[in-house]
Amino acid sequence: MRPQIKFCGMRSKKDVVNACSAGADYLGFIFAPSKRRVRPEDVCEWTAELPQNNRALLTGVFVDEEETTIIQTAKTAGLDIIQCHGNETSVDVHAMKTALSGVQVFKTIHHESGALLRMKEFENAADGFLVDTKTEHSMGGTGTAFDWDAVPEYSEEAKRQGVPIFIAGGITAGNADELLKYHPWGLDISSGIETGDEKDYRKMVTIMKKTANVYAFPDELGRFGDFGGKYVPETLMYALTQLEEAYHTITAEESFKAELQQELKRYAGRPTEITYAGSLTEAYGGAQIYLKREDLLHTGAHKINNALAQGLLAKKMGKTEIIAETGAGQHGVATATMAARFGLSCKVFMGAEDMKRQELNVFRMRLLGAEVLEVQSGGKTLKDATNEAIRHWVANVDTTFYLIGSVVGPHPYPMIVRNFQRVIGDESIRQMEEICGKQPAEAVACVGGGSNAMGMFYPYINSGVRLTGIEAAGKGMDTPDHAATLSKGRKGVLHGALSYLIQDDHGNVFEPYSISAGLDYPGIGPEHAHLRDSGIVNYEAVTDDEAMDALEDLCRLEGILPAIETAHALAYVKRAAKSYSEDDALLVCLSGRGDKDVHTIQQVLGGADK
Amino acid sequence: MNRLTQPGFQTKDALFVPYMMSGDPTMDASTDIAVALQEAGADALEWGVPFSDPLADGPVIQEAGKRAQKTGGNLPQALAGMKEARKKGLHIPAVLFTYVNPVLTYGVEALIHDMKESGFDGILIPDLPYEESTDWREKFLENGLSLVPLIAPSSQNRTEKISKSADGFLYYVTSLGVTGERTSFSEKIADDIAAIQNFTEVPVLAGFGITTNEHVRHFQSIADGAIVGSAIVKEIGKEEEALLDSRTRADAVKRIKSFVEALISY
Ligand SMILES: Cc1ncc(COP(=O)(O)O)c(C=O)c1O
Numbered sequence: 001m002r003p004q005i006k007f008c009g010m011r012s013k014k015d016v017v018n019a020c021s022a023g024a025d026y027l028g029f030i031f032a033p034s035k036r037r038v039r040p041e042d043v044c045e046w047t048a049e050l051p052q053n054n055r056a057l058l059t060g061v062f063v064d065e066e067e068t069t070i071i072q073t074a075k076t077a078g079l080d081i082i083q084c085h086g087n088e089t090s091v092d093v094h095a096m097k098t099a100l101s102g103v104q105v106f107k108t109i110h111h112e113s114g115a116l117l118r119m120k121e122f123e124n125a126a127d128g129f130l131v132d133t134k135t136e137h138s139m140g141g142t143g144t145a146f147d148w149d150a151v152p153e154y155s156e157e158a159k160r161q162g163v164p165i166f167i168a169g170g171i172t173a174g175n176a177d178e179l180l181k182y183h184p185w186g187l188d189i190s191s192g193i194e195t196g197d198e199k200d201y202r203k204m205v206t207i208m209k210k211t212a213n214v215y216a217f218p219d220e221l222g223r224f225g226d227f228g229g230k231y232v233p234e235t236l237m238y239a240l241t242q243l244e245e246a247y248h249t250i251t252a253e254e255s256f257k258a259e260l261q262q263e264l265k266r267y268a269g270r271p272t273e274i275t276y277a278g279s280l281t282e283a284y285g286g287a288q289i290y291l292k293r294e295d296l297l298h299t300g301a302h303k304i305n306n307a308l309a310q311g312l313l314a315k316k317m318g319k320t321e322i323i324a325e326t327g328a329g330q331h332g333v334a335t336a337t338m339a340a341r342f343g344l345s346c347k348v349f350m351g352a353e354d355m356k357r358q359e360l361n362v363f364r365m366r367l368l369g370a371e372v373l374e375v376q377s378g379g380k381t382l383k384d385a386t387n388e389a390i391r392h393w394v395a396n397v398d399t400t401f402y403l404i405g406s407v408v409g410p411h412p413y414p415m416i417v418r419n420f421q422r423v424i425g426d427e428s429i430r431q432m433e434e435i436c437g438k439q440p441a442e443a444v445a446c447v448g449g450g451s452n453a454m455g456m457f458y459p460y461i462n463s464g465v466r467l468t469g470i471e472a473a474g475k476g477m478d479t480p481d482h483a484a485t486l487s488k489g490r491k492g493v494l495h496g497a498l499s500y501l502i503q504d505d506h507g508n509v510f511e512p513y514s515i516s517a518g519l520d521y522p523g524i525g526p527e528h529a530h531l532r533d534s535g536i537v538n539y540e541a542v543t544d545d546e547a548m549d550a551l552e553d554l555c556r557l558e559g560i561l562p563a564i565e566t567a568h569a570l571a572y573v574k575r576a577a578k579s580y581s582e583d584d585a586l587l588v589c590l591s592g593r594g595d596k597d598v599h600t601i602q603q604v605l606g607g608a609d610k
Numbered sequence: 611m612n613r614l615t616q617p618g619f620q621t622k623d624a625l626f627v628p629y630m631m632s633g634d635p636t637m638d639a640s641t642d643i644a645v646a647l648q649e650a651g652a653d654a655l656e657w658g659v660p661f662s663d664p665l666a667d668g669p670v671i672q673e674a675g676k677r678a679q680k681t682g683g684n685l686p687q688a689l690a691g692m693k694e695a696r697k698k699g700l701h702i703p704a705v706l707f708t709y710v711n712p713v714l715t716y717g718v719e720a721l722i723h724d725m726k727e728s729g730f731d732g733i734l735i736p737d738l739p740y741e742e743s744t745d746w747r748e749k750f751l752e753n754g755l756s757l758v759p760l761i762a763p764s765s766q767n768r769t770e771k772i773s774k775s776a777d778g779f780l781y782y783v784t785s786l787g788v789t790g791e792r793t794s795f796s797e798k799i800a801d802d803i804a805a806i807q808n809f810t811e812v813p814v815l816a817g818f819g820i821t822t823n824e825h826v827r828h829f830q831s832i833a834d835g836a837i838v839g840s841a842i843v844k845e846i847g848k849e850e851e852a853l854l855d856s857r858t859r860a861d862a863v864k865r866i867k868s869f870v871e872a873l874i875s876y
Binding site: 221229230231232233234235236237238239377378383387390391394395396397398490491492493494495496501503505506507508509510 | 661662663664665666668669672679684685686709710711712713714715716736737738739740741742759760761762763764765766768772783786787788
């Protein structure tokens with residue numbers, strides 16, 4: 001959802017009409033001593049002609065006002081919300097709520113030390129919050145902003161309480177972009193939409209445009225622009241709705257967050273470090289290269305982030321049987337690991353061809369107690385394993401939780417997996433600030449289905465950091481042996497989502513090729529399709545040879561054996577680093593380690609010293 | 611108006627609608643089988659399109675799709691095949707059974723045009739649920755073609771809106787899972803079907819897993835009719851060799867016809 005906008009300090013019918021036509025979600029009226037103070041009868045008149053459906057919510061601002069006056073004002077003016085802007089206590093707020101049934105009561109918190117604790121005091125009393133700059137006149141509206149680094153903490157607390165929260169104080173068209181980077185739930189703007197002492201329609205429109213640009217996908221239909229959706233048999237539709245509801249409810253619960261946080265930290269090994277690759281930087285020339293070390297996680301790749309989180313969700317939903325698809329076996333191993341840890345039963349569907357190629361991972365999964373089901377349909381690889389997992393799910397939808405391993409599949413999966421992987425990008429933003437004092441010029445990740453890339457990119461969207469996803473060009477883009485879905489594919493529906501697909505002239509999907517078993521998926525997450533078509537993320541393709549070359553570089557220069565998937569991102573870095581100056585940083589998502597690939601690497605490189 | 615929405619189909623009791631894979635094992639054989647199914651008593655025909663990822667189908671129909679693909683089966687061929695079947699005397703309503711992706715590739719406007727020209731009356735797309743179907747449903751409807759919706763035992767509160775959107779007929783999925791043969795069905799099906807019949811005027815046909823004469827009769831009594839797929843497709847599969855040889859094909863088609871006659875006899 002885009003941030004909600006409240007235009008505050010409406011003083012005339014013209015202000016009200018302009019604010020509504022600009023698209024404001026909330027209108028604010030001041031009923032306390034102020035140059036913007038208005039009378040309740042006037043508000044009633046100005047708003048009388050607004051449409052009754054879907055109109056902006058009317059908010060009255062009061063400072064330590066008598067309850068009877070507030071009640072009278074709310075009635076006369078037809079307010080939807082009372083905003084207590086003074087030193088009201090939670091007892092006052094509670095009493096007001098009881099007295100004014102049907103009207104919500106918001107509490108203003110002034111940004112100062114102890115403000116978070118103060119918010120907690122109003123839990124179960126306030127229906128919403130507004131955080132404003134602390135000024136001498138408690139009415140605010142002086143045009144000064146507070147330090148917005150604190151915004152995420154306030155947002156988090158409001159989210160925990162399950163209530164809305166506006167950020168206020170000194171927001172203008174000039175600095176709104178800066179604030180929007182902190183993903184506020186809502187913006188409250190007063191002096192920022194005025195010229196002289198008058199509200200200015202053009203400024204209102206400018207602010208609305210800026211927030212409309214905020215990246216807010218998927219929409220309520222599960223679409224990322226044109227892409228995504230739910231193209232599944234009717235039998236599964238109810239299960240998807242149920243999953244979406246459970247996801248929203250359960251992941252908002254404090255106990256879920258705490259437990260997941262604990263598992264990610266104490267079991268999986270988060271946060272992962274960012275390593276400066278000095279020798280690689282020197283060898284490639286140009287940008288300083290940094291590695292986000294997902295390879296250091298338990299089971300050796302980012303896949304465990306998603307497996308633990310979805311597993312915990314399944315457990316809280318009361319599902320006892322987990323099914324998953326796997327190609328290379330990484331997601332299968334991560335899921336089997338989670339299932340062992342959480343005491344859930346686990347079936348992994350795997351193509352017969354892949355089982356031959358990834359014998360060791362099959363053994364690992366079985367050792368972890370999972371049942372590996374050999375898939376004989378179609379081309380006997382990941383695509384068919386996914387079909388078979390979906391078929392099994394259709395038949396056992398009441399008891400089974402389908403744990404999808406990448407940002408693919410029908411809504412809500414692409415969103416869920418992205419949100420469970422965004423920890424990669426969230427940590428990176430913090431760590432880059434600590435290590436370099438700034439964000440990278442470019443962030444790079446390999447793309448199979450696209451989960452490690454979405455995890456890295458999502459928090460960076462619209463931040464000015466160039467984002468680049470790397471597909472597998474296999475034996476070359478001018479050969480049929482590639483897995484470059486975005487570069488070479490056509491729009492189509494596979495596994496429940498509309499995205500780009502490698503397919504023939506009649507819409508039959510065929511097996512892509514890449515040396516890496518984790519990148520040879522004929523589709524790609526629908527969000528990547530949208531990010532590519534809207535120009536937010538760049539996508540490039542690198543060949544098997546380039547990837548293997550970069551893999552050797554990282555081994556020799558940094559003592560890190562990356563997964564072959566990951567090596568595709570590194571191959572791009574080798575190409576791109578030179579185009580940057582030494583002052584720029586390049587951040588690579590090191591999605592996994594290469595132990596699983598040693599056999600393939602040995603076959604390709606002959607195991608001999610060069 | 612199409613053949614499905616005519617009173618002849620809408621008001622008849624105990625409907626029987628078989629499913630077959632077009633081009634299995636060749637398009638010529640398929641068109642003969644289609645006419646034989648009509649002679650055996652089919653009230654309408656579902657005409658399958660081979661596809662690489664038939665998510666809603668079990669192994670029997672997957673195999674049929676593979677056999678059809680071996681002899682060049684695809685969406686354009688399925689359209690051409692229906693034209694041929696009409697020439698051979700097929701006059702019952704025909705429903706194209708295809709997944710979303712081949713339709714996207716073909717283009718929905720072009721498909722509508724060509725379906726009408728080939729003599730189709732409706733289309734059934736198992737991976738196009740209600741929420742994604744609005745645009746297409748309107749386009750098919752404007753052109754006199756029915757988009758047949760599906761309802762499953764797990765549809766719950768979705769049942770009403772889906773039922774009300776139905777045109778031609780409504781497909782009630784009798785068991786969770788993919789197409790294929792079943793030995794038992796849940797008790798609650800009769801209640802579900804009765805509930806659906808309250809929301810819609812069109813016939814409610816039951817399908818998925820209906821295998822025996824007993825099943826057919828049971829579902830013809832609790833619903834407006836029965837759809838049989840895998841059981842027939844399996845018979846066709848058994849006759850693959852005979853159907854491929856022009857000398858033995860006519861006899862093989864006769865055996866398939868007798869099988870179907872026995873399946874639906876009272
Ligand atoms: C190490 C590693 N990186 C990347 C991928 C590709 O998946 P995704 O694009 O979902 O991150 C895989 C998949 O198996 C993997 O194991």
